[in-house]
Structure formats: structure tokens, C-alpha cells
Amino acid sequence: xxxxxxxxxxxxxxxxxxxxxxxxxxxxxxxxxxxxxxxxxxxxxxxxxxxxxxxxxxxxxxxxxxxxxxxxxxxxxxxxxxxxxxxxxxxxxxxxxxxxxxxxxxxxxxxxxxx
Amino acid sequence: xxxxxxxxxxxxxxxxxxxxxxxxxxxxxxxxxxxxxxxxxxxxxxxxxxxxxxxxxxxxxxxxxxxxxxxxxxxxxxxxxxxxxxxxxxxxxxxxxxxxxxxxxxxxxxxxxxxx
Numbered sequence: 077x078x079x080x081x082x083x084x085x086x087x088x089x090x091x092x093x094x095x096x097x098x099x100x101x102x103x104x105x106x107x108x109x110x111x112x113x114x115x116x117x118x119x120x121x122x123x124x125x126x127x128x129x130x131x132x133x134x135x136x137x138x139x140x141x142x143x144x145x146x147x148x149x150x151x152x153x154x155x156x157x158x159x160x161x162x163x164x165x166x167x168x169x170x171x172x173x174x175x176x177x178x179x180x181x182x183x184x185x186x187x188x189x190x191x
Numbered sequence: 192x193x194x195x196x197x198x199x200x201x202x203x204x205x206x207x208x209x210x211x212x213x214x215x216x217x218x219x220x221x222x223x224x225x226x227x228x229x230x231x232x233x234x235x236x237x238x239x240x241x242x243x244x245x246x247x248x249x250x251x252x253x254x255x256x257x258x259x260x261x262x263x264x265x266x267x268x269x270x271x272x273x274x275x276x277x278x279x280x281x282x283x284x285x286x287x288x289x290x291x292x293x294x295x296x297x298x299x300x301x302x303x304x305x306x307x
Binding site: 124 | 232298
């Protein structure tokens with residue numbers, strides 16, 4: 077139990093579907109992140125939110141749309157994805173975004189398969 | 192351009208022996224380094240970290256060593272246990288003034304297998 081909960085853990089969706097990934101953190105952190113892990117690639121940062129404001133969009137295609145209604149919740153809305161978007165999507169949080177010694181804590185991940 | 196590199200994709204070690212996982216970096220602005228452990232189908236779990244003002248940090252069986260001049264860090268696990276079998280990622284973040292201050296850059300990971 078890391079204090080960061082992701083749902084669903086597994087998702088299969090068609091290319092024309094709209095779905096959302098949900099993340100909730102119980103650590104009292106102010107920064108939340110979406111990372112993507114594809115096979116045989118390093119973890120890729122997608123989005124960063126600090127105090128509910130998006131501070132980073134790492135050149136992510138618009139078919140991925142994040143939403144952060146408050147510091148404890150983060151969503152990733154998915155629309156018209158491609159099969160190559162199939163990956164493990166990891167939510168993470170940290171005390172805040174900009175600090176030395178910023179340790180990030182990850183959720184269990186959501187396995188996404190696009191068919 | 193891969194700023195954090197783990198050049199060994201895998202490592203196999205006998206139970207009870209030492210496991211040494213290596214990580215090299217190129218960005219001189221990095222000043223905080225972390226190791227994460229990841230089991231299949233789970234998210235990475237934070238293991239241990241080290242600030243650039245230190246050259247060693249120890250936590251139980253895990254010790255991280257930092258050689259700033261060589262831009263190299265290593266994770267030592269002694270003694271290794273079968274439950275340590277997982278993928279290990281090193282990560283680094285920049286100090287203030289860097290373009291990616293506070294954000295983590297990850298290596299590709301090393302698969303550790305500890306045999307009974």
C-alpha cells in the first residue's frame with residue numbers, strides 16, 4: 077500500500093472508445109504525475125500537476141487529456157487511442173513539484189490495452 | 192539522449208551474495224538520486240535515495256554509493272534474497288536552476304534475479 081490508488085488496474089478499449097483512468101492519493105501531497113511505461117523503454121513523464129495547476133505537458137498527444145480537480149485526485153481521459161498507446165500508465169505523487177530531495181511515490185499502475 | 196543509463200539489462204546472483212546494480216548519468220545538474228524497485232504488474236516502489244552532498248547512504252541491506260566525479264551511482268544489496276528479484280530503476284533530479292528542476296529522469300531498469 078503506497079498511498080496512491082489507481083483504478084481500473086486493467087482496461088481494454090477500442091480505438092473509438094472514451095475511457096478514463098483515475099488516481100487518488102492519501103499522502104497529503106501537492107504534486108501529482110502521470111507516467112507511461114512501454115515495453116523496454118524508460119518511464120516517460122506525461123503530465124505534472126502542482127497545487128491543481130498543470131505545470132508540465134511533455135509533448136503528449138491530445139488524445140490523452142488530464143484533469144486534476146483537487147490535490148488528491150487526478151484523471152487521465154482517453155479518446156481515440158491507437159494500439160501503440162497500449163502500456164502501463166502510472167500515477168504518482170510527491171510533497172510538491174519543485175524541491176530538492178523530491179521523492180515520488182507511485183501507484184500500482186493501470187494496464188491499458190487498445191484493440 | 193538518455194541522461195540516465197543502466198547499461199546492464201539483467202543481473203543474476205546467488206542468494207546470500209551481494210548484488211551490485213549500476214547507473215551512470217550525464218547531466219551535471221543532477222543532485223538527487225533515487226532507486227526504485229518494481230515487481231511485474233505493480234508500480235515502482237521507492238527504495239533509497241542519496242543527495243549529492245553525500246557519497247553513501249545506507250538503509251538495512253541496501254546501500255547506495257555516489258561517485259560524482261565519475262557520474263556513477265550503484266546500489267548494493269547484501270545479503271541478496273530471492274524476494275529481491277525485481278526490476279530496479281535508478282532516477283535522478285536536477286538542482287535549482289536546471290531546466291527540469293524537481294522532475295525525475297529514469298534509467299531503463301535492470302532485472303535482478305536472485306537464485307535460492
